[in-house]
Amino acid sequence: MKISTVEKKGITPEVVEMVCSLVGGIPWPERRQAMADVTNRLLDGKPRVAEDVFGWGRAPVEMGINELRTGIVCLNDISTRHKPRTEDKYPQMIEDIHEIMVPQSHADPHLRTTLAYTNMTAAGARRNSGNRDRQSLPVLDGQQQDQRFPDGRHRSLAE
Template identity: 40%
Template structure:
């Protein structure tokens, strides 16, 4: 448990066993007093405090950092892509490798600082829905006798 659920639980237990006292809950159970007070305030007002840390922290994906390059990469992959010959999946198979994608992006004027590493480019292509697999021809169906 973490976040609002944890604070809700601590507030319920504090009201039940510690007469609603955050100091008593800190002394008896060992919970941080600030967390218990926040949980009690959330319970009293009905307003949940939601942190925005996940929106502000972490490294953004390459597609978010370089949206124009991502758009061009998609165009390149579309040019090299083919639909699954059996039409059973929505995955587009491609013969485009990550190294070839980096080379083509460099030819279009992108610097190496703007492009990701080789292994990361392979992950980006997979995330965009392009799998590096040999494109096979569809096998013809056998003639059916009716």
């Protein structure tokens, strides 16, 4: 019977919890190197076992092992990887939407809240945008895939 690396090294659940909490408090890219160091010392340099035991991704552990081996630290700016918010990309859009929606809005019929309600959909607001530049508006989900047969039936691009 094959003995796992964890059993062979005598790693207890308490040790796993302590290592995870200590490594979790280290900022990147030092965290990646700490994960690699723990993997090298406790798990014989096996990133797949580290993924199973500690719940870390294999890719960062492998990258950390390579960083320790070569001495070259890989830099990546994770903060720039997010998709920019629509409000930041189109700052005028909020005012334009309010301009379109406010005349169509009405108060709660029972006057229980101060919220205003409207029956207009996003597509309706887009149609009512009128003379605004259509190229500056973001694309609605599925708008590019929407096609219709000549008799009016809907057809997706996958058909």
